[in-house]
Amino acid sequence: MQPASPPAFDDETAGDVAGPQPIMISALEHYSYCPRQCALIHQESTFTDNIHTVRGRLVHERVDLPDHETRPRLHIERALPLWSHRLGLVGRADVVEFTEHGPYPVEYKVGKKRRWDHEAIQLGAQALCLEEMTGQPAPRGAVYYYGSRRRREIAIDAALRRQVEETVEAVRDMLASEQLPPPANDARCRECSLLDVCMPDLPERHIRRPSWWRALYDTSDPNIDR
Secondary structure, X not given: OOOOOOOOOOHHHHHOOOOOOOEEHHHHHHHHHOHHHHHHHHOOOOOOOOHHXXXXXXXXXXXXXOEEEEEOOEEEXXXXXXXXXXXXXXXXXXXXXXXXXXXXXXXXXXXXOOOOXXXXXXXXXXXXXXXXXXXXXOOEEEEEEOOOOEEEEEEOOXXXXXXXXXXXXXXXXXXXXXXXXXXXXXXXXXXXXOHHHHOOOOOHHXXXXXXXXXXXXXXXXXXXXX
């Protein structure tokens, strides 16, 4: 049996995702890890580097370049654009292996093999996009850990699919609210590249935006000459 064919990518098709503003697939992992981190990156376009983000960028150097190869009973696509009209998602898969069983997404991560639900949600979203794009089932995928050179296979089961959809709605609600979630201020913060921007140690009353801030950047008022 021949491997499933990869989808043909069309910029216009990908851009016509349902909803006013498509959500990046990566935002689901960010939100699962820390809603405030997600808002800083995807709502306020704030991002800073630390040793972990630099290492991650180096690991992704190969898979971030669009490429493909064909082997017996296997076709591999790298940096494959993804979208879902149903969920309103856009993004990119590091690697997708197309076999006779359908598409199999592989997400690359820094570090050693571990069990994190955040990565599973991101991988699950990629699988749902691939199913919609190809019409083929994507029941499994894997996270590849560069530090240990090992994969963790993840079943795209009903529970994970439900978790993906719930996270999509939570991210969409957060972005629509234009509110910055409170900081976690726990062990997650120590390794976060946004620590200095987030300032989790400050009391919330000192970092909540004053009312004049929203008015200053509110472009909906027709009486304001811009």
